[in-house]
Amino acid sequence: MVLLKSNDGVTTVEVEEMAALQSDTIKRALEESDPDQCIPLANVTGEVLSKIVDYLTKQSEFASNKPQEILEKNLPELKDDVAKAEADLEAWKKDVEAWEDQYINVDMNMLYDLYLAANYMDIKGLLQLCAEKIASLIRGKTAIEMREIFGIENDLTPEEEEKIQAPNKWAF
Incomplete structure (x- = not known):
């Protein structure tokens, strides 16, 4: 187990080492320090750290239950059953995608x-995953709609805005 401490110094979370190693920052910290020591995460709040540990844990579970790897490691006699292996892999991918869709369905501040x-x-x-969610939020949106989504105040004067919009009408 690896202990992680948020920047507030109050939230300490325990996570399986295999899950924690998905983070290259944690991996380097474990290489450079005592494995029993708590790893401080200066730029991560307690709420976000808990959400990240959920992600790391679930992704570790998904990785250990991947049908193709289980088939290769434990059931060599079934390797010839390609159709079943492909169907299991597709079902596994759908489970991963469904969980990720639910996980990343958060408010803009948390995202x-x-x-x-x-x-x-x-x-x-x-x-x-975060970048894909952000991309899906802005795909097909105008500059005005993107300002609304991200809460960006328009600080341009009407003249400046017209000057920008004229050659770029497609974006507005």
């Missing part, structure tokens, strides 16, 4: 905090 924490902790899978 932003998760993205920053995933970047800081160097968790590639979570960083990609």
Whole structure:
């Protein structure tokens, strides 16, 4: 088990080492320090740390239950049953996608905090999941709609806005 401490110093979370190793930041910290020592995460709040530990734990479970790997390791006699293996793999992928869709369905502030924490902790899978969610939020949106989604105040004067919009009408 690995102990992780949030930046508030109050929240300490225990996570399985295999799950924690999905974070390159934690992996480096474990290599450089005593494994029994608590790893402080300076840029991660307690709420976000708990959410990230949920992600790491579930992804570790998914990885250990991947049908293709189970088939290769434990059931070599069934390797010839390609159709069953492919169906199991597709069902597994759908389970992963469904869980990830539910997991990343959070408010904009949490999404932003998760993205920053995933970047800081160097968790590639979570960083990609957050980026895909952000991309899905802005896909097909105009600049005005994106400002509304992200709560960005328009600080341009009407003249400045017209100057920008004229050559880029497609974006507005």
